[in-house]
Every structure is written in C-alpha cells, then in structure tokens.
Amino acid sequence: MNLQTNQQLEIKEPALMSGFVAVLKRDLMLAYRRKSDLLNPLIFFLMVATLFPLGVSPEPQFLAEVAPGVVWVAALLATLLSMDGLFRSDYEDGTLEQMLLCPQPLFLTVMAKVLAHWMMTGLPLTLMAPLLGVMLFLPGEGMGGLMLSLLLGTPTLSLVGAIGAALTVGLRKGGVLISLLVLPLYIPVLIFGTGAVQAAVTGLPLVGFVALLGAMLVLGLVLAPFAISAALRISVSG
Amino acid sequence: MSEALLKVEALFCERDERVLFEDLSFMLHAGEVLQIEGQNGSGKTTLLRILSGLSSHYEGDIFWRGEPLGEVRENFLAEMLYFGHQPGVKAMLTPEENLRWYTSVQPALDRVTIYEALEKVGLRGFEDMPCHSLSAGQNRRVSLARLYLSRSPLWILDEPFTAIDKRGVAEKEALIRQHAEMGGAVILTTHHELTAHDGLRRINLDQLAGTNS
Numbered sequence: 001m002n003l004q005t006n007q008q009l010e011i012k013e014p015a016l017m018s019g020f021v022a023v024l025k026r027d028l029m030l031a032y033r034r035k036s037d038l039l040n041p042l043i044f045f046l047m048v049a050t051l052f053p054l055g056v057s058p059e060p061q062f063l064a065e066v067a068p069g070v071v072w073v074a075a076l077l078a079t080l081l082s083m084d085g086l087f088r089s090d091y092e093d094g095t096l097e098q099m100l101l102c103p104q105p106l107f108l109t110v111m112a113k114v115l116a117h118w119m120m121t122g123l124p125l126t127l128m129a130p131l132l133g134v135m136l137f138l139p140g141e142g143m144g145g146l147m148l149s150l151l152l153g154t155p156t157l158s159l160v161g162a163i164g165a166a167l168t169v170g171l172r173k174g175g176v177l178i179s180l181l182v183l184p185l186y187i188p189v190l191i192f193g194t195g196a197v198q199a200a201v202t203g204l205p206l207v208g209f210v211a212l213l214g215a216m217l218v219l220g221l222v223l224a225p226f227a228i229s230a231a232l233r234i235s236v237s238g
Numbered sequence: 239m240s241e242a243l244l245k246v247e248a249l250f251c252e253r254d255e256r257v258l259f260e261d262l263s264f265m266l267h268a269g270e271v272l273q274i275e276g277q278n279g280s281g282k283t284t285l286l287r288i289l290s291g292l293s294s295h296y297e298g299d300i301f302w303r304g305e306p307l308g309e310v311r312e313n314f315l316a317e318m319l320y321f322g323h324q325p326g327v328k329a330m331l332t333p334e335e336n337l338r339w340y341t342s343v344q345p346a347l348d349r350v351t352i353y354e355a356l357e358k359v360g361l362r363g364f365e366d367m368p369c370h371s372l373s374a375g376q377n378r379r380v381s382l383a384r385l386y387l388s389r390s391p392l393w394i395l396d397e398p399f400t401a402i403d404k405r406g407v408a409e410k411e412a413l414i415r416q417h418a419e420m421g422g423a424v425i426l427t428t429h430h431e432l433t434a435h436d437g438l439r440r441i442n443l444d445q446l447a448g449t450n451s
Binding site for chain 1: 287290291292293294295312313315316318320322323324325326327328329330331335339340342343344345346368
C-alpha cells in the first residue's frame with residue numbers, strides 16, 4: 001500500500017467515463033432488483049388509459065380526439081410519480097454524500113443518474129405508448145408522432161424533474177413540493193408534445209414541434225445537470 | 239513530509255443561532271492522528287463535514303497542501319477518504335458490488351484487493367449476500383473495508399467504531415495507526431478511548447464555546 005503523491009492523482013480521461021458507466025450500471029442494477037419501483041409508473045400509465053374511457057365516454061370518435069392529450073398527461077404524471085425516489089434512497093443511506101465526494105465532476109454522476117432514470121421510466125413509457133394509443137383509438141397516422149414526441153419529451157421531463165428532486169431531497173416530505181416546483185416547467189413540453197401528435201393525426205408537418213421538443217431537450221441536457229448538482233450540494237450541506 | 243497536509247485557520251461555525259466553535263485553528267501533518275472530542279451535539283460531525291467539503295456553513299480558511307481548499311477541490315477529493323454517519327452502503331447490493339462501485343468512482347481505491355479487504359473486515363462468506371440481510375455492524379464493516387483499499391493520505395472518519403465489536407475496533411485502531419506511520423493522516427471522532435501513541439493529538443470542542451453552559 002503506497003500513498004499516492006499529488007502527480008499520480010491526475011484524473012485520467014478514461015476514469016471519467018468509467019465513473020459515468022459505474023453510476024449508470026449501479027442504478028440500473030438497483031432498479032432491476034426493486035422491480036416494484038420499476039413497474040409502478042408503467043402500471044399507473046396503463047391504468048389511466050384503461051379507466052379513462054370508463055369514466056368519460058367509450059365513444060371511439062371522442063376518444064380518438066382526446067387520445068394525444070390523455071397519453072401525454074399520463075406519461076407526464078407517471079414520470080412525476082417516479083421522480084421523488086431518484087435521490088431519496090441515496091440520500092438516506094449516505095451514498096449521495098460519497099458521490100459528492102468523488103473526484104470526478106458531479107455533472108457526470110448526475111447525468112448518469114438521470115439517464116438511468118429515463119431508461120427505467122421514459123423509455124418504457126415511450127415503448128408502451130402505442131398500446132395506449134390503440135386502446136384510445138388513436139388513428140394509425142398519429143403513432144409515429146406520439147412515439148417521436150415522447151422519445152424527445154420524456155428525457156426533458158426526467159432532467160427537469162431531477163432538479164426538483166435534488167432540491168427537495170433533504171426535506172422530510174418533498175413529494176408535494178416537487179410537483180409544485182416542476183409542473184410549471186413541464187407545461188411547455190406537454191403543449192408541444194401533444195401538438196406534435198395532433199399534427200401527425202391531421203397530417204400536418206411535425207417538424208416545428210419536433211424541433212422545439214429537441215431544442216428543449218438540448219437546453220435541458222446542457223443546463224439541468226448544473227442545476228441538479230448545485231441543488232444536491234445545497235441539500236446535502238444543510 | 240514535513241509540510242502540513244491540512245491547515246485550518248480561524249474556523250467559525252454557527253448552527254441554529256448557537257456557536258459550535260469559533261477561532262478554531264490547527265494543522266494536520268502527515269503521520270498524525272487527530273481525535274476530535276466533545277459531548278453530543280458539540281459539533282464534531284459538523285466539523286468533519288466542513289473539513290471534507292460537504293458543508294459550506296462556515297467562516298474561516300481551510301488549506302490543503304498550502305492551497306485554499308476551494309481551488310484544489312478535485313485534488314483534495316482524490317486524496318481524501320470520508321466515512322460518514324450513514325455507512326454509504328446500498329442495501330440492495332452485495333458487499334462486493336458495493337465496494338466495486340466505490341473503486342470505480344474513487345480512483346484512489348484499489349480494486350484488486352476487494353476480496354482481501356472483505357476478508358480482513360470479517361465478511362468472507364458474505365460477499366454474495368445483499369446488504370439488507372446483514373447486521374448494522376456488518377454494514378458498517380462493508381464501508382470500513384474501503385480503508386483497506388485506500389491509497390488516500392487523508393482519512394476523515396466520523397464515529398468509525400459505532401456498532402463494531404471489540405476485536406474489530408482493535409483491528410481498525412491498529413490500521414489507523416499503521417496508516418499514520420506510513421505517512422498518512424487521520425481525523426476522527428469517537429467516544430472510544432484510543433491508546434496513546436506518538437502521532438495522536440486531541441482537540442476538544444467543548445472548550446471552544448457553544449456547549450459549555
């Protein structure tokens with residue numbers, strides 16, 4: 001066991017990537033071992049689509065009209081539902097402290113965690129969306145728009161939601177606060193997401209909506225990790 | 239190695255309108271073990287969290303190898319090992335997976351000797367059990383196994399002996415002393431009476447204001 005000198009400790013580039021991969025792999029493995037957390041948002045998503053026609057009207061024409069909005073709102077709420085747990089268990093068992101004390105930039109750690117979260121919520125929701133579309137009589141032309149808009153929109157939801165989760169992780173009851181903090185920021189994504197699906201259904205070009213969703217995603221990718229890192233530091237330091 | 243690893247100048251911390259310590263200054267050289275003493279609530283954990291860079295609720299200056307801590311944060315983190323109140327062990331993972339994860343995110347931890355480290359903390363045979371089925375003491379041992387893997391010069395340990403049995407405590411104490419003898423430095427809090435040796439120094443927070451009424 002030799003103590004390292006200052007020069008030896010220069011962080012190498014591959015080490016950055018391996019840290020990112022390690023956090024990602026760990027989070028995916030944890031999710032796999034706690035399948036209930038994994039299934040909860042998906043079941044919620046499916047339940048909304050099942051109950052909605054029962055509660056409102058089983059009329060195919062009416063359902064086809066509201067389907068884009070219903071699927072998108074359900075996806076948004078399902079994401080929000082899963083958000084609170086993103087940092088909570090790490091905070092409680094002390095691994096979050098250890099992550100903050102890693103020499104690699106917190107930016108990367110946070111990106112890995114958000115990516116893992118998206119792979120466990122946003123991605124399955126996107127893949128399940130056509131099923132809900134069929135259940136709600138969404139016309140076939142709309143399916144492509146629905147998948148594409150969710151594929152671009154759900155990562156933004158995860159990124160923005162993570163800011164709220166990071167800010168409230170130090171509080172005993174953060175659940176309600178997250179919704180209040182994050183919902184206003186979710187609204188643009190919802191508007192353009194459903195807009196894209198409606199455009200696809202009516203045969204109008206999607207490009208504008210997709211470009212806006214893409215722009216929001218890029219903005220989120222660049223800025224959100226900084227906000228999440230800062231919020232985590234504040235929460236842990238308190 | 240005569241240069242001070244860590245230098246603290248005029249540290250002041252207040253919590254809930256209560257002064258925990260003020261004008262706290264000390265230096266930590268390689269080869270020293272610094273025990274922070276004080277009654278419950280005297281700010282031992284707060285001090286360690288400040289020194290490790292987790293908390294920024296303080297006034298004063300902290301220098302790492304002569305440079306302000308804020309400027310050399312990355313180097314400092316790469317050379318520091320922190321053991322906190324919560325062991326930092328994922329209940330759904332096995333001890334081996336936990337340690338493997340630590341070695342991937344902390345370059346200063348050695349990944350080849352994970353099995354030896356687990357053996358040394360007495361967890362041989364538990365490598366493949368999820369940590370939630372281990373006892374509290376065993377969970378802390380998983381985290382303490384990092385000490386055997388560590389090449390970092392500075393260890394900051396908050397109550398490392400809690401829930402550890404007598405033999406384990408003696409082993410860890412020997413490990414801490416060995417680390418100091420090899421040119422490392424340790425800051426720790428514990429209510430356990432450490433055997434006196436050359437490098438051991440003590441700071442008592444009770445004398446520094448706040449808790450003595």
